[in-house]
Amino acid sequence: MKRKPILVASAFATSAVLIASGCSAGGQNAGTDPNRAQAEVAKVSIDKDGSLSKGPAPEIKDSRKGGNVNILWRQDIVHYDPAVSQSSPDNTVLEMISRRLTMYRIEGDKTTLVGDLATNAGESTDGGKTWKYTLKDGIKYSDGTPIVAKDVKYAVARSFSSLYARGFPYIQTWLADSEDFGKVYPGPYEGGELSNDKVEVQGDKTIIFKFSQPRPDFPFAAALGATAPVPQAKDTKEAMDQAPITSGPYKIASHEVDKSLKLVRNENWDPATDSIRHQYVDSFTFQFGPQVGEVTDRIAASAGDDKNTASIYQAVAPERFEQVMNDPKLKQQVIDKPTTQVDLYAINNTRVTDLNVRKALLVAFPKEQARLQKGGPYQGDFATTLGSPSTLGWKKYDLPGVTDVDPKGDPEKAKKILTDAGKLGYSISLGYNQTPTGEKEGLAIAEGLTKAGFKVEKIPMQAKTFNDTRDKVSNNLDFYWSAWAADWPTGVTVYPELFDGRKIADGRPNNTHFNNADVNAEIDRILKITDSAEQGAEFNKLDKKIMESVPAVPYVYPRRQLMFGTNVGGASFDIHTVMNLTNLFLKS
Template sequence: MKRKRILGAAAAATSAVLIASGCSAGGQNAATDPNRAQAEVAKVSIDKDGTLSKGPASQVQGSRQGGNINILWRQDIAHYDPAVAQSSPDTTVLELISRRLTMYRIEGDKTNLVGDLATNAGETTDGGKTWKYTLKDGIKYSDGTPILAKDIKYAVARSFSSLYARGFQYIQTWLADSAEPSKVYAGPYEGGELSNDKVEVPDDKTIIFKFSQPRPDFPFAAALGATAPVPQAKDTKEALDQTPITSGPYKIASHEVDKSLKLVRNENWDPNTDPIRHQFVDSFTFQFGPLPAEITDRLSASAGDDRNSAGISQTVAPERFEQVMNDPKLKQQIIDKPSNQVDLFVINNSRVTDLNVRKALLTAFPKEQARLQKGGPYQGDFATTLTSPSTLGWQKYDLPGVSDVDPKGDPEKARKILTDAGKLGYSISLGYNQTPTSEKEALAVADGLEKAGFKVEKIAMQSKTYLDARDKVDNNLDFYWSGWMADWPTAVSVLPEQFDGRKIGDGRANNSHFNSPEINAEIDRIMKITDSVQQGAEFNKLDKKIMESVPAVPYVYPRRQVQFGTNVGGASFDSHVMMNLANLYLKS
């Protein structure tokens, strides 16, 4: 993606954005220091000359070929179609089997956005209104057929369909100039071909995106699932969610829903075209179902084939943190890092319309007691903002009644807020993910709210379908957990997605249903700022402004501890702060 890359001023500013690095400012004991800084920062640069976009990927010290690695995870992937998948674990797995226009190349503490299918991270001559990409030579699907530029255009076109509204919608909303892109263009099934004034494919290797206003963050959005290529003749619509088209180093050999997934080598993947991924092991076998306590115990013991196993996301069970993190031997089997996520407890603003009730929820919320159920300080620092400290422009702000709330909760103060508003005894439906940890967390939250004078109904929701059910507009819930990780290191992928009232809809990220014309207008103003540093400062002010309306309760800036077996090498985090599967190998 980058033979001649010509950057306008807007895109140049984006090349120095910030992301959380692999260690915390507090040093080795930072996870237990409640006053530590959330994270150090490292630059994420856009590859400017295409050098870093060339394959093969950098060698991993000690790596060797062969064998099978077991991945232990509590649930099956919710969506296998890259156009639909949005959760970090799902995205991490899919990036192993589906390539995109761009991707992150991580080498130590250096992160570069590089060309994946393309020769560079994109070329613009007009400050980011037009982005041109040239595909690499020799890139193929797992069936051996070549990947063509028209396949990427078709993939983007199909992602406009309302069938895929749950997926990332940045490219679609920018091309359509609408928060509801499917109403502007319904996708190829109903709306015909995506017009050339939006996406042009002059030949088999060139694709050009055209926007009505500068989109300096487009190279980051191009790393998401909408640009994973799909040949039109092989589009099986909803069925693609179980049998995706593959182009990465691995392909699906078998899949038993909710039980197992087997990935094997894709013999048509060429490492010389891929600067990010490896193909060290012969296969990955995913075992779906084990809960965190079982995973922790199995990986700690590393008996038999479990020595060849690893987790993918948070795998250290809360009740095992002290045992694992204080054991020097077990700690060698852990990677530990702050994520760029913010965990919230979202308030359904379409149901809880009284600001005083929302303030009472914020005031009563027992962050400390709830976090204790998820691992205490190991889980991360208490949050007071909607954006992560790793986001460009972030600064902690003072907002009375928000940033100064006691982490234990203040039930007496919350009760007074409810009483003065005539809302004492207000009923709250608390939705939660039905896992052992979340069950305990929900009990702690409910207890804190009830002490403040709320009536709480706890509603258990199935783990695999929790996100889909929560993200429906008519979800019949008042209060529920939501974790949002920046899709790249600016607030463009956070606040406009979560709090733009024009983005309320099934499967959309605005699951608080917050809608303020004033905030919507401010988002539009800030999105037109092409200097990323200036834009970041304005987004930080917007964060504070949104919190004046209390659409959600900031909860935790999470850390992640992921464990692996004693025979697994190459453990590291990817750009989503998940286990980087492409770097794993077996030591023997």
């Protein structure tokens, strides 16, 4: 594969922003090069003048309209309310039915943040303390009523409510100048209207966000669910989590929880207002429940209606990688790409307080054996850092005893660490995802830790509720899978979210419960740096500092392989490294 890093301008700097991009299938050599995960990057720019925000979206080659595409996914969408959702596949689906102020337009290896509901990606004349957005003409909800600026303000206001604690917190935190933003403003149900000194609406078209300090990354945050518009009169609160207000090219026709979802064309969506999405097929039919083995077999065979079927997030079944990736015909039904994610095994630092025990977990962890259960090298390269190579400023570093650990694990060395610390036989509760692959991966990890002198209790966890259960402060677990992809390609959405001890709370992503006063202070210092290159370099140093305390075990920098039926065209990845559903069409 060619390796061609491309420099990218961030919002207010000329420094490089790296975001992992795609390549053709062929991961058989993966896992041999520790820097491979940064090998391919795409250009990420910001549409300031609005030229790329104008619809319609560029046509996909050979596309045609009509028909139904089937989507197979092991579980239902957990949260349908954009204010709550954080999961990548869930957000991909929600972005088909709910628009935001900004969104990402992908053309080949070029990614541009553009205006979605807005005419451009945002305007600021004071270095990022104030951001102004003007809504496009002709944007409507699926019921035909126009989308107006006060609906966006109300959506942001409701995101402050404790009902939506799992949602992305950036806009609320920045407006409130507090991590505990609900105490500053509890949302519209208890606190009335969000004040104009925070968000001001001028007529039906203009909305202005006001911050006490520069927020140059705000255009990226504006692409998250908090800006998906909600008319106050139609806010059904918790009921929105199953019946959201829709404004994208598709709307919900039917939904049987945990079984199926039917999306059909939204006749009130105007392609002239949307430079990102298409409306090629008449409908999408989601079948929830099939595990990755069944998905692989059905799409590979493409018999009957399965020829019109695609996977959204699941990879090729681990036991089928060699067959699929080395079969020229099947390989044409696969897209393959490094993600922007890092997979970790989080250590619950409030329960596992002894650094020696955490080091022993790191040394004993059988990365190679565990990865083999998920597809071996096709799964991605072994990780040694907490942040992804796709974020600005990432650089591989050396930390003796931490980054030079044998990927197979070193049970004898780990056992000595435990023995010297008087902790041999330490009990570990291992939470794992109760899927066929998760069972095998959990068993491999348990065997590796047992060899090192740990007593391991395996705790099966349901796939649909895994994240919600893990992200409770009192989860009664010691060791569990976790993963994080930057919400945009800088460390701003990584280290402050995952390792700021002041953010330990139910539903928040600091699920290691790591709390170090020096690290907290360093995060505050780095966030005040407005030069993107300097800030990225400092975040990389912080990564190394955090790893000295071993709050988690870096596992892999994942790749993702998605399959599609023989009659499905337009298969590509979206910004979440999930199937870009609105690009799909049927060939005949």
